[in-house]
Amino acid sequence: MSVAAVAHKELRQLSRDPRSLMVLVVLPAVMTLLFGTVLSLDVRHVPISVLDRDGTASSRALVAALTSGEYFELAGHATSDSELDALLLAGKVTIALVVPKGLERSLVTGGRPAVRAVVDGSNAISAQTALGYLEQYVTDFGARLDGERPEPLLSARLRVLFNPELASDRFLLPGLMAMILMVSATIATALSIVKERESGTMEQLRVSPLSAAQVVLGKAMPYSVVSLLAAVLVMATAWLAFGLVVRGSLLLLLLLAGLFVVGAQGLGLVISSVTRSQQVAFQLASYSTLLPSFIISGFVFPLRSMPRALQLLSAVLPVRYFISGLRGVVLKGAGLAVIWPEVAALALFATAMLGLAIWRLHRSEL
Amino acid sequence: MSVLVPLRGLMLKELRQIRSDRVMIPVLIVAPVLQLFIFGYAATMDVTRARVAVLDLDRTPESRAVAERLGASDSFELAARVPTADAAEALLERGKADLAFIIPAGLGQAMSAGEPAEVQLLVDGTESTSASIGIAGASTLIEGLAAEAEARRATEVESARASVEVRRQVLYNPDFKSRFFMVPGVLAVVLLIVTLMATAMAVVKEKELGTFEMLVVTPVPRSILLAGKLIPFAVFGLLDSVLVLLVSRFWFEVPLRGSALLLLGAALPTLLCTLGLGLLVSTISRTQQQAMVTALFLVMLPLLYFSGFIFPIESMPRLVQPVTEVDALTHLLGILRGVMLRGAGLGELWPSLAKLTAIGAITFAAAVALFRKRLG
Known part of the structure; x- marks a missing residue:
């Protein structure tokens, strides 16, 4: 009953500040819309320059x-090797292609001419992928010249599951959603507590018979409801603006989001219990949520490529399980039978954080 | 001289304030280095072996050759042998395997009879980047097996086939280490957090405490007041950058091929921009809470996302690309990566430096103008 009373008080406080409420509910969706537009690791429009000596x-x-x-994308024809080098050095082109003199003659006489591709490797992933495409294009070009080539003895019939167009934004969107929700939920609670302490009303709560x-x-409850509302809005945005269709059960998605949000609130409470001023609470909240949820959560960088120590560190982060659970439900249509480990991990984190917050408050450190 | 005395006093006051805040020092010094370490080790997209499930419905020497080749390959790891196609799909759904080879019954027979045969390849497309690389690896492997089978069958030397080869030459990062690309970005992030965030917070805090009023009524000119507030954070920003640069050079062995002086030249206009933005945020915010949310969500994250820090600008929609031009970080990253990785100099990078300077000057001027207007 008294839980409801505190929640009621908190909700009234929130509703008296409609601007903050708007920020908490709407801002995550706006961020999703804004950042969703640039969210792509697909290699497209790679600038190349050509030196055609033939x-x-x-x-x-x-x-x-x-x-x-x-x-x-052809960034222009060059007339000399040194011009190509200059373009590469200035970062204007990623690949410089040199077609040797005598290419046509060699092809006619059945030779095997080679073109030279000079690649700027500084952006490792783009460069590598672009080079792969280039080699494929050139091989296909050669094969087409050959006309009737017998079917190879062994070939592969490809079927891509879950993300048939291999679009990187399908894979990145759930991560972006998780990151935005994690950050906004944690910061919101951390700030609400610290604010209460700075304005002295925390004392009143503490001397009450609660x-x-x-x-x-x-x-935690009202903020969780607000954050859950924000989560629903974020998912609706991803669907309406970027066509991210949920393959699995919406109810399961809501369960994942609910557990995640409660855990984030709990983390916010714990953070505010160890800090004294808003500035510090914020710095801690953003370092402990933003950085890990960006880097070691599997959002962009595959967890399996990381050193073991960082993999272990990411195992205690709820955002990691939220992202993989979201991907499972949204992209693969996975059910509880498949993603129960993620659900269990999120539930465990939420319980632990709330427990820790209660313990800290009990020792009147909140 | 008379101007420098109050400036020195103000800066000392700021430093004392920073020192008295128990958490400021860790945030200003430890956090940037910690960030670099996490980034340096975690921000890698270098591809590990793809996990493969094999379903062999054929059980002939030819089909076993496929599995053997997979096991021996550097790009694959034989994760499981499954009894049915459903089991293979279930492994992909659970994320226990990245791709599955399904070898149909009759493959060996067909191949020995010289008839074309097909292996079915199932791929989990969720992680699109590693999926593409896995598909390319699988195609190469199968092409290799096909070529060997054809060579075994060929009774006479085939006439040469027309083909064009590609000779590759990779500059600047021949081993394709993604760390080289990411670490210069951390330098930019550190500058951003330390200067922008810390400035915004420090000014608003003073506003909240009411001590700002006291400063304003002192006979010190406004510009000196501002300089005393901003310079300490600029110095911290520069020190952090040098620290991060040293760690990236000597610990992570990211090359520094160009001139360090040019890097410093790029850091100065960037500081103008970030300090200006911090001041701007603090001017329009009444409370620290507002300043935090504004600085993080409306300034820092957009600057990062639109800069090509992780998501390449070429891949963005055409409509969005002009936006990246007004992002100071875009140009800073261009210079950092150009100098560090490619060894580019002022001759190549002056357009970026010019744009960065313009953005920095305009932002700073606008921020100071607004700040003075609000004060007066």
Whole structure:
């Protein structure tokens, strides 16, 4: 009953500040919309420059074949090697292609001419992928010249599951959603507590006949509802603006989001219990949520490529389980039978954080 | 001279305030280095072995050769042998395997009879980048097996086939280490957090405490007041940058091929921009809470996302690309990566430096103007 009373008080406080409420509910969705537009690791429009020493119909056809798709964009023809080097050094092009003199003649006489691709490797992933596409294009070009080539003895029939277009934004969107929710939920609670302490009303709560558990749950509940509302809005945005369709059960998605949000509130409470001023609470909240949820959560960088120590560190982060659970439900249509480990981990984290917050408050450190 | 005395006093006051805040020092010094370490080790997209499940419905020497080749390959790891196609799909759904080879019955027979055969390849497309690389690896492996089978069958030397080869030459980062690309970005992030966030917070805090009023009524000119507030954070920003640069150079062995002086030249206009933004945030915020939310969500995250820090600008929609031009970080990153990785100099990078300077000057001027207007 008293949990409800604290929650009621908290809700009234929130509703008296409609601007903050708007920020908490709407800002995550706006962020999703804003950042969703740039969220792509697909390699597209890679700028290339060509030095065509052959200048024949064949060499022109090769260049035309390369730039016909959306992978490469011709940034211009160069006239010398040094011009290509300068373009690469200035970062104007990623690949410089040199077509040797005598390409056409060699092709006609059955030779195996080679073109030279000079690659700026500084952006490792883009460069590597672009080079792969380039080699594929050039090989295909050669094969087309050959006309009737017998079918190979062994070939692969490809079926891509879950994300047939291999679009990186499908994979990144759930991560972005999790990151935004984690940050906004944690910061919101941390600030609400510190604010209460700075304005002295925390003392009043403490001398009231409420138990620590009642205060903590009463504080966490309204913010969890607000954050859950924000989560629903974020998912609706991802669906409406970026066509991210949920393959699995919406109810399961809500369960994941609910557990995650409660855990984030709990973390916010714990953070505010160890800090004294808003500034510090904020710095701690943003370092402990933003950085890990960006880097070691599997949002962008695959967890399996990381050193073991960081993998272990990420195992205690709720955002990691939220992201993989979201991906499971949204992209793969996975059910509880598949993602129960994620659900269990999130539940465990939420319980632990709330428990810790209650314990801290009980020792009147909140 | 008369101007420098109050400036010195103000800066000392600021430093004392920073020192008295128990958590400021860790945030200003320990956190940037910690960030670099986490980033340096975690921000890697270097591909590990893809986990493969194999379903062999054929059980002939030819089909076993596929599995053997997979096990021996550097790009794959034989994760499981499954009895049915459903089991293979279930492994992919659970994320226990990245791709599955399904070898149909009759493959060996067909191949020995010289008829074309097909292996079915199931791929989990969720992680699109590693999935593409896995698909490319699998295709190469199968092409190799096909070529060997054809070579075994060929009774006469085939006439040479027309083909064009690609000779690759990779500059600047021949081993394709993604760390090289990411670490210069951390330098930018550190500058951003330390200067922008700390300035915004420090000014608003003083506003909240009411001590700002006291400063304003002192006979010290406003510009000196401002300089005394901002310079200490600028110095911290520069010190942190040097620290991060040293760690990235000597611990992570990220090259520094160009001139360190040019890096410093890029850091100065960036500082103008970040300090200006911090001042701007503090001017429009009444409370520290507002300043935090504004600085993080409306300034820092957009600056990061639109800068090409992680998500390449070429891949963004055409409509969004002009936006990246007004982002100071875009140009700072261009210079950092250009100088550190490619060894580019002023001759190549002056357009970025010019844009960065313009953005910094305009932002700072606007912030100071607004700040003075609000004060007066």
